[in-house]
Amino acid sequence: MDESVVVSPDWLASRLEEPTVRPVDVRDPWEYDGIGHIPGAVNVPFDSYRDESDVDRGTLPGPDAFADLLSDAGIEPTDTIVAYDDTHGVFAARFVLTALEYGHDDVRLLDGDYSAWNREYETTTAEPEFEPTSYETDPLSREESPLVGLEAVEDALECDALFVDTREAHEFEEARLPGAVRFDWREVVDDETRRLQSEDDLEDLLAEYGITPDREIVLYCNTARRISHTYVVLRALGYEDVAFYEGSLTEWLANDGEVATGAVDS
Structure with missing residues (x-):
């Protein structure tokens, strides 16, 4: 990792x-x-x-x-x-x-x-002492950013990109991007330790869904919160071609984008 x-x-x-x-x-x-x-x-x-x-x-x-x-x-x-x-x-x-x-x-x-x-380390309720700064952002350019918009998603649907939906099953069945696979973001977490699974286990898990480093991957959910976690995990595993659909399904539906519905055969 x-x-x-x-x-x-x-x-x-x-x-x-x-x-x-x-x-x-x-x-x-x-x-x-x-x-x-x-x-x-x-x-x-x-x-x-x-x-x-x-x-x-x-x-x-x-x-x-x-x-x-x-x-x-x-x-x-x-x-x-x-x-x-x-x-x-x-x-x-x-x-x-x-x-x-x-x-x-x-x-x-x-x-x-x-x-x-x-579970392992001390915590505190004491407020830390620090001086305010004059922070200046330096936003990524469109070319540098992993965030993609509606038009880029429409183009990706015409290619061999793998669309990964990180929502729950009932949301996925109600409406999803055509051809998307469902991968619940929480599957990468070990419920007992509350930490991520081992790198080997994560790679095996992702491969079961066809989420492999050689694919162009487009992540989406409803409002781009849940895909943030999946995006960070994929980056930590060395995935390079991962797009982040910031508008997610909320924007897609607002623009009358095509959707698939119903359960998917396992």
Whole structure:
């Protein structure tokens, strides 16, 4: 597993004293304050970096708004960010995707979540001390970004791309992109440890669905939250040709895109 993308609790615990390693807790403030958090972590709640008012941009908050969030959290563009939540990493992965899109070079997902960390390491309710910064984003160009829009998805449907739907079975059966395979994002998580399965097990699991590194892959769900987790996992495994349909099925249906329905024979 590529540690420049996903890091273990051991990795983070051994670096908490480094001032440039910045844990970011994306849970609600009441969880961060009341339940506790990783020492030194700053709170950037999920709702603060999600904006559903701009359909052309999906739910990204915009570069200026994101810069304000990281400035208020005392984060510099050169810092190593490690994001976590308490829901197997799905909300934290969305933060990772957002930070990457706005040009932060070193942002990683904590393997596991707060509950996994809490089993082995100490937590705190103490607020970390930091000075606000003047963070400036450097958004990826259209060519650099993994995010794709409606027209690119329409083109990919005419090619040999593999569309991966990360939603639940009932959602998939109600409406899906033609030819898509369903891969529940939670399958990569070990329920007992709350951490990702081993690299070998992940590769075997993905191969069962035809999700292999040699394929052009297009991820989608409903509002691009769940695919964030799958995207980060695939990047950590070295997949290179992975597109991220930010508008997902919400945009597709709003534009009367063709869908398939019903159960799929196993």
